[in-house]
Amino acid sequence: MIRINCPFCGFRDHSEFTYGGDASIVFPDLDASSEAWIDAVFHRDNIDGVQRETWHHVHGCRMWVVVTRDTVTHEISAVEPAHQGIKLVLEAMTGLSSSDEDQQP
């Protein structure tokens, strides 16, 4: 079981979450070329190592989070809200950056 430190709920089993996918994907503008869209929709780096990926805390707070995880060891080095605005508010409220508190207990 992977344990994900949700910024809103604390450490939870990964079975509370659903996996989204590669968080590095940036979708192009709607009027971008079809090559740019094909690349964004279909092509993946598929990293064997540390990658940023989205998870949805669907059986918890229902927030999307971005998890930095090693795809070989499953070790998680950071969890942060996916939404940049919420991330800033959370950091202002707690006074810490979310990447400081990732070590599992």
Place this chain on the structure above:
Amino acid sequence: MKRYSAWNVFRNGLSDQKKWDRVWRDPDPKKSYDVVIIGGGLHGLATAYYLAKNHGIKKVAVLEKGWLGGGNAGRNTTIVRSNYMMPDNRRFYEHSLKLWENLSHDLNFNVMFSQRSHVSLFHSPAARDAAARRYNTMRVMNSDGELWDLNRLKREVPHLNYGPDARFPILGAAVQPRAGTARHDAVAWGYARAADSYGVDILQNCEATGVTRAGNQVVSIETSRGLISTKKLGFAVAGNTSRLWRIAGLGRLPIESHKLQAFVSEPLKPLLDQVLAFGVGGAHFYISQSDKGGMVFGGDIDWYKSYAQRGNLPIVQDVAECAMSILPCLGRVRLLRHWAGIMDMSMDGSPFICKTPLSNLYLNAGWNYGGFKASPASGWFFADLIANDQPDPIIANYDLDRFSRGYNIDERGAGPDPKLHG
């Protein structure tokens, strides 16, 4: 190669069966080959065999970083079927099933192919109609398919949960009688032995670490056993395709690596004569009984990208729940072994056997869950592609460019999300 036959078993019996040769050689790498295949799994070995047998190309090496049968060749549930509906898959998997039907004779090695039929349960009138459509498609394309009503199903598979308390009451099943199982190790060994007898070098403990290019041409491969130059190179390393693609300096692929678990129980007396598939709601489960008596079964992938060859516990629970829901008589059966393999999950759930941006590099990848049953046809058509430098019409759409043509071969209609193509 000494042929296996009743006469040879008798004759070697006179010398206590001690005078058999090695089943395949363990050669040192030569300096150069006509074709090098990276990946000594079922697809790579089958490719080497058909290169030699169908195309007369015998100066071939198969590079395997571990040992034969140690990767996904030994990490599957050994199911063989061709109940696909999309035209490309229909033709391809039917060709594969036909090769399976004669494989033991062809290889002179008993792969224990058992056409015990594949029984896919349905639980609603809508699912029955969808199955009828799929299996009618198979029949009009000269394959075999049947619909079993509840009476027939109860007669053939008596131990299922037919009770009124079943969460998903069973209405019947869609059946492919020619489908079945084979012994996965025997397939690897059979192809290895047959390829070796043509002079193919099978190089175990030989990991590819680099690809040397001259422009858009591969010149040689750096390996843990030295530099090997080759005229043509084939990748057949499902699970690790993206890694190798990066080593060759080629960027991104429409593939993600996910892991799939499988399980085998302690041996039981004969209980289940067919391959059984159960998929409704969130459930996804398939089970058969091996010749040793173990129940061999599996379910979904682990739902997140991973290169770890070990499974997670939520899926163990998920699969156990499926087993209990459909075969409650398994409740006290103990698990003997359980393992995970890394799958190339492609963007539409269908594979790639194609040319690449490099002129003499060929790709065989993206097998999702379905690689075991595909291996004979995969080797057959990959060998043909490498030998003739152009794809057979049957695999013409198994190319990397199909997404830019809008030609997704999406059997499940799940969309471009690799984890959904079960």
